[in-house]
Amino acid sequence: MVNPVLLIALPLLLAFVSIVFKAYKNNLLVFGTLLNAGLVLTLNKGQYIIGGFQPPFGINLVLDDFALTGILIINGLFLVITLMSLEKLEGFASVLLVALAGLNGLVLTGDLFNLFVFLEITAITAYILSSASKEYRYAFNYLVLGTLGSGLYLFGLIVLYAVFGTLNMADLSVKMAAVDASQLVLPSLLIFIGLAVEVKILPFNGWVKGVYSGTNSLVGPLFASVYAAGMLFVFGRIFAQVIPLGTYLRTSLVVLGALTLLAGEVAALSKTRIREILLYSSIGQSGLIAALFLSGLVFVAVMQLVNNALSKAILFTVAGQMADSTGTDEGEELQGAFLEHKIAGVGFTIAALSLIGLPLFYGFISKMNLLFGIFYSDNYWLPVVILLGTVIEGTYMVRLLVKLWTPGDEGIVSEKAFATERPLTIQSSKVMGIVVLSVVLLIGGLLPAVIQDNLTDSGSLLDEVTPAYLFDLKGGQ
Numbered sequence: 001m002v003n004p005v006l007l008i009a010l011p012l013l014l015a016f017v018s019i020v021f022k023a024y025k026n027n028l029l030v031f032g033t034l035l036n037a038g039l040v041l042t043l044n045k046g047q048y049i050i051g052g053f054q055p056p057f058g059i060n061l062v063l064d065d066f067a068l069t070g071i072l073i074i075n076g077l078f079l080v081i082t083l084m085s086l087e088k089l090e091g092f093a094s095v096l097l098v099a100l101a102g103l104n105g106l107v108l109t110g111d112l113f114n115l116f117v118f119l120e121i122t123a124i125t126a127y128i129l130s131s132a133s134k135e136y137r138y139a140f141n142y143l144v145l146g147t148l149g150s151g152l153y154l155f156g157l158i159v160l161y162a163v164f165g166t167l168n169m170a171d172l173s174v175k176m177a178a179v180d181a182s183q184l185v186l187p188s189l190l191i192f193i194g195l196a197v198e199v200k201i202l203p204f205n206g207w208v209k210g211v212y213s214g215t216n217s218l219v220g221p222l223f224a225s226v227y228a229a230g231m232l233f234v235f236g237r238i239f240a241q242v243i244p245l246g247t248y249l250r251t252s253l254v255v256l257g258a259l260t261l262l263a264g265e266v267a268a269l270s271k272t273r274i275r276e277i278l279l280y281s282s283i284g285q286s287g288l289i290a291a292l293f294l295s296g297l298v299f300v301a302v303m304q305l306v307n308n309a310l311s312k313a314i315l316f317t318v319a320g321q322m323a324d325s326t327g328t329d330e331g332e333e334l335q336g337a338f339l340e341h342k343i344a345g346v347g348f349t350i351a352a353l354s355l356i357g358l359p360l361f362y363g364f365i366s367k368m369n370l371l372f373g374i375f376y377s378d379n380y381w382l383p384v385v386i387l388l389g390t391v392i393e394g395t396y397m398v399r400l401l402v403k404l405w406t407p408g409d410e411g412i413v414s415e416k417a418f419a420t421e422r423p424l425t426i427q428s429s430k431v432m433g434i435v436v437l438s439v440v441l442l443i444g445g446l447l448p449a450v451i452q453d454n455l456t457d458s459g460s461l462l463d464e465v466t467p468a469y470l471f472d473l474k475g476g477q
Contacts, residue, residue, distance in 0.1 A: 002039060002042045002043055002044070003048055004039075004043055004048060004061050004063050004071070004104075004108055005048065005050060005061060005108075006039055007036055007039060007040070007071060007075070007101075007104040007108070008101045008104050008105045008108070009101075010032060010035060010036065010039075010101075011032050011036065011097045011098065011100040011101040011104075012097070012098065012101045014028045014029075014031070014032040014097050015094045015095075015097035015098045015101070018093055018094045018097060019094055025093035025094055026086065026089050026093050028093065028097070029082060029089065029093040029094075029096055029097055030082065030083070030086075032097050032100065033075070033078055033079040033082050033083075033100065034079060036075045036078075036079075036100060036104070037075045037076060037078075037079045040068075040071050040072055040075050040076075043063060043068065043071075044063075045063050045064055045065065045068060046063060047060055047061070047062055047063075047110070048060060048061040048062075048063065055110065055111075055168045055170065055171065056166045056167075056168030056170075056171035056172075059109075059111060059114060060110040060111065060168070061108040061109060061110060062108065062109075062110040062169070062170075063108060066233070066236070066237065066298070066302070067107050067108055067233075067237075069233075069302055069306075070107035070229070070230070070233040071104055071107055071108065073226075073229050073305075073306060073309055074100075074103050074104060074107065074226055074229060074230055075100070075104070077221075077225050077226050077229070077309060077310075077313055078096075078100055078103070078222075078226050080313065080433045080436060080437060081218065081221045081222055081225070081226065081313060081317070081433070082096065083429060083433060084217070084221075084317060084427075084429050084430045084432075084433035084434075085216075085217055085218035085221075085317075085429075085430070086429065087427070088216055088217060088218035088219075089218070090132075092128070092129060092132070092218075095125050095128050095129060096125070096129075096222075098121060098124075098125050099122060099125035099126070099129070099222075099227075101121070102118050102119075102121035102122035102125060103118075103122055103226065103227070103230040105117075105118035105121070105122075106118045106119065106122060106230050106231070106233070106234050107230060107233050107234070107237075110168060110169050110170065111167055111168050111169065112157055112160070112167040112168075112169060112172065112238075112242070113157060113167045115234065116150070116153060116154055116157060119150055119153065119198075119234075120150060122227070122230065123146045123150060123198070126142070126146070126223070126227060127139055127142060127143045127146065129219050129222065129223070130142050130211045130219070130223075132215070132216060132218070132219050133211075133214035133215060133216065133219070135210065135214050137210070138207070138210030138211050138214065139211070141206070141207050141210055142207040142210070142211050145197050145204070145206060145207045146197055146198070146207070148197070149193065149194045149195070149196070149197030149198065149204065150194060151194075152190045152191075152193050152194040153190065153191055153193075153194025153195065154194075155190050156186075156187040156188075156189075156190030156191035156194060157187075157191070159186060159187040159190065160172065160187045163187075164176065169237070169238075169241070169242045172242060173241060173242045173243075173244075176242070176243065176244055177244055181244050181245060181246035181247075181249070182246050184243065184244070184245075184246075185246070185249060187243075188243050188245060188249060189249075191238065191243065192239070192253060195231070195234065195235050195238070196290075198227075198231040199228075199231050199232060199235050199286050199290055200228075200260070200282065200283045200286040200287075201256060201257060201260050201286065201287060201290055202256065202259060202260045202263055202283075202287070205260075205283055208279055208282075208283060209276070209279060211223070212224070212275065212278075212279035212282065213273070213275050213276050213279055214275075215275065215316065215320055216320045216323070216324055217316075217317050217318075217320030217321040217324055217430065218320070219320075220275065220278075220316035220317070220319065220320040221312065221313045221314075221316040221317045221320070223316075224278065224279075224282050224312035224313070224315075224316045225308075225309040225310070225312045225313040225316070226309070226313075228282065228286065228308070228309065228312070229305055229308075229309040232286065232289050232290070232293075232301075232305050233305070235290060235293055236289075236293040236298060236301055236302070236305075239253075239293055239294055240293050240294075240296060240298050240301075245294070250294055250295075253290075253294050254291045254294045254295055254382070256287075257287045257288065257290040257291030257294060258287065258288075258291050258382060258385045259287070260283060260284065260286065260287025260288075260290070260291075261284045261285075261287035261288045261291065261385060261386070261389045262284070262287075262385060262388065262389055262392075263283070263284070263287075264280045264281065264282070264283035264284025264285070264286075264287060265280070265281070265284040265389045265392040265393050265396075266392060267280040267283070268280035268281045268284065268392075268393070268396050269392050269395060269396045271396075272330060272331050272332060273329050273330055273331070274319040274322065274323075274329040274330075274331055274334075274400065275316070275319050275320070275323065275329050277331075277396060277400060278312070278315050278316055278319055281312075281355070281393065282308075282312060284389060284393070285304070285308045285312075285355075288304060288386065288389070289301050289304050289305050289308065291382065292304065292370070292374075295374070295377065295379065295382070296377070297370075297373045297374065297377060299369075299373065300366070300369050300370040300372075300373040300374075303365070303366040303369060303370065304366050304367070304370055306362075306366070306444075307354060307355070307362050307363045307366040307441075307444075308355065310351070310354070310362070310437055310440055310441055310444075311351040311352070311354050311355040311363065311441065312351075312355075313351075313437055314347050314348060314350070314351035314434050314437050314438065315348060315351050315352065315355070317430055317433065317434060318344055318347070318348045318426070318430075318434065321344075321424075321425075321426050321427075321430060322334060322337065322424060325424050325425045325426075326424050331400055331403045331404070332403070334403070334404060334424070335403050335404070335406070335407040336404070336405070336406065336407030337404050337424050338404045338405050339405070339407070340424065341424060341426050343431050343434070343435065344426045344430070344431055344434055345404065345405065346438070347431075347434035347435060347437070347438040348401075348404070348434075349401055349405075350438045350441055350442065351437070351438065351441065352397045352400070352401055353397075354441045354445070355393065355397065356390065356393055356394045356397055356398075357390060359445070360442070360445045360446065361441050361442065361444070361445040362440075362441045362442075362443075362444025362445045362448070363441070363445070364445055365444060365445060365448040367386075367390070370386070371383050371386065371387075374386075
């Protein structure tokens, strides 16, 4: 039986080796990501004891369906993004190996203090990667806010440990369930705020614009898909399984997530730079997924998370490459850019339409089941907010696609002569990665059971009452 601790230990070992053998660090990174992606496919679900001491006294890793979905997304996307951006690795190969270990640890750990350790490891790598744009003031801003957030998270753990004498998630959830939720408001809020910085929830996401708007074709996809997915899985684990929230606090936090969704989408609508549009879209999607987790709708939250991670990997890769090769990501200056790069353009279009939730793409299955699940839980205001956000999202995404496909001013027949003359280049490795991710979104839309089979038990393992979803219904039901 393969122990999932290897997903953490092997990247760390290769990171140290890469420091000694610097000439082979890129090769070691590729080897490590390939090895981890292969190991994920061989794992068996269960609890793994580290060090021989049984929980709650010892360290343990938990590999249930929820965690398995998380490490599949993290390791799969990490591999694809790394292979697409080999020319961008520069001096970041060792950092990326440490990041891979930290992200796997986030999803696998069964202890809140070990989660803090992995949060710190992952955050440090994120701070380093955010400096790739050479905008060090934004990286410093991220460092300050991230440090404050992790400090509040740690303070929340101290309060919990002082009261319950344990930080093991399974043990803690049992003990907290026996206590009135009103007595847990302080530690719940401290932990929520600590995680909200990384999950990009208002008003704790002030670092996002400076960091995301200058990312290249490596850092942008990593942050918007892999890092975001890892942090959201942690958020879902804690607030859907471990910490019981009182009705009023839960409702207040769900409203905050909904406001983050609307604020992100409205801000994206007002922007013209592609990466700024995408960064605000990422904020909106994070708010939506957080609201779903807080509402106890784990299954549909995971579906939306998967759709967002796959779509943002494509969108930020193309946007970053545009900025790298042309010196701008201003939509007005890149009109008709996809006419010379049709494969990348089709991939970008598929990702954008899937993010909106149009038919034929996985996003449609995700969004329909999302609405289905919310109505099933007798919540009638959140669907209105989501539909409003979808309309806004569709408006700016379609507007952006029109610019990138059809050159020329409004009212003038589009001609290739009006297309941008900026020298846009997209490497074959990126095109191949975009094709792979686009095919996954198409398969998820046309054959949803292929992805659904890997997610079905995610909610049941977190005690969610799972309704019959769209792809489970037969004709006439």
